[in-house]
Amino acid sequence: AQTVTQSQPEMSVQEAETVTLSCTYDTSESNYYLFWYKQPPSRQMILVIRQEAYKQQNATENRFSVNFQKAAKSFSLKISDSQLGDTAMYFCAFMKTSGTYKYIFGTGTRLKVLA
């Protein structure tokens, strides 16, 4: 069975600084997808960034980038130039490419960006 672990329940960062959120996972699958989702306070959860396991290049979306280490089963999210609007709960998620379309979510990291 797959598991996803986020070891940082809460983090804070000063506005304009860089922060990295950690995620590790466990799977015996060779191909899969990894995702970071953002849930702002009282707002809907949205996709931030995704990574396909067979792609070696780390995904980047504007100020958001990942450090994907397949051998170490690590998938961290880096947020550069943090903004107040980045304050949210961040969830790491895993989905295998075979079988059903189920996600396995981590327990989340609550990030607060300080002015």
Add this chain to the structure above:
Amino acid sequence: DVKVTQSSRYLVKRTGEKVFLECVQDMDHENMFWYRQDPGLGLRLIYFSYDVKMKEKGDIPEGYSVSREKKERFSLILESASTNQTSMYLCASSSKDWVGYNEQFFGPGTRLTVL
């Protein structure tokens, strides 16, 4: 604009009541999901459906049932609500098309309190 809506943002029910949570998506998605979100536990899958009238149990189906009579609508039913079902309930949908990398689109959530 992609949209997943849920019938209520807040709901208060009594122990033993039958509770219906409704979810509607306008993206013609095949897959729909019900999660519950609890602090420290992340998102846990209750049930999902990959087609009309099809359903599969997730990780925590006990005490819940679902109904999908139309493609756009997926209902979660608490047959006899109990206090341990007090939680945030999130609905999500996704396309079965792999080109979309199976991004899940979430509703705003229903915060259910069972007294």
